[in-house]
């Protein structure tokens with residue numbers, strides 16, 4: 502049996518190339534569940550793995566795709582049987598293991614979750630790792646005391662995947678949402694997701710001049726990191742929290758500790774990759790409940806396997822809006 506996949510090869514000079522190829526079933530890696538993939542998506546990390554890898558890919562040839570949804574074809578694990586609908590995010594699939602940019606994937610049963618009630622396999626990949634992580638970030642802010650009516654919640658990288666989903670969830674939960682974007686043309690899109698205030702990236706992306714500024718934000722979901730995160734820390738209200746999700750603007754943190762010491766600001770680390778199974782179920786349950794499907798559907802840009810090299814390069818330059826859903830068939 503053969504199936505189609507996006508295969509990344511690396512030549513002797515270290516240059517990578519990604520092409521759609523036919524593979525044989527027996528080329529699939531070891532694993533206890535074989536899934537017929539319906540959909541995958543494009544996250545920032547996928548951009549790295551479709552290209553030179555950013556040190557994430559373990560071996561070539563490689564099939565990227567850090568998440569997928571689909572139907573179990575065969576399973577040697579009692580938890581899954583043929584016909585079950587499943588979702589996978591994280592566990593370094595698509596980096597250290599072959600991922601979802603293929604019509605078939607073989608993985609460990611431990612890495613899968615059942616498709617959440619109320620979502621289709623297409624919805625699940627419209628959410629994808631980016632949306633899953635946005636929900637984790639909102640839940641972390643709630644766990645640290647965020648309640649509505651205490652002021653605006655800032656979302657950085659708002660027009661990207663994490664930012665779009667975070668904006669829609671927070672707005673649906675009754676929060677006032679301020680979205681930071683470097684793309685003014687996305688203002689109407691962000692407002693349609695529920696943002697009430699649009700902050701221009703350049704207003705907030707400069708290196709800090711003072712460790713504390715006016716107390717402005719009741720919470721923050723930060724997909725950008727770097728100088729923007731440093732600046733945001735000094736603008737948080739007393740006792741408020743920032744969920745640090747991403748590094749689209751840089752991995753450094755040119756900040757001072759003053760906001761932690763004088764304002765009791767909390768910096769919460771968010772990891773979606775190694776999250777335990779029970780947490781994953783809770784996150785998907787919340788997504789099915791708190792992310793309005795009409796807003797999710799408004800974020801979708803459809804794509805196929807052959808679109809992926811171009812989309813991978815675009816997401817690394819901050820050039821993808823919302824969520825790409827890849828129909829691998």
Ligand code: NDP
Pocket residue numbers: 543544545546630631634657658659660661662663664681682683684687702706724725729745746747748749750751771772773774816817818819820821823
């Ligand atoms: P996207 O590219 O879809 O979104 C990132 C957004 O950040 C862009 O759309 C853009 O938004 C903004 N941005 C891009 N470059 C810059 C820059 N140089 N300075 C300031 N803002 C910039 O990516 P994702 O939403 O998929 O991922 C966002 C981040 O979260 C990535 O760093 C990713 O690695 C990380 N991530 C982390 C996870 C975890 O488990 N912790 C899981 C998933 C993602 P705009 O145009 O609106 O300004």
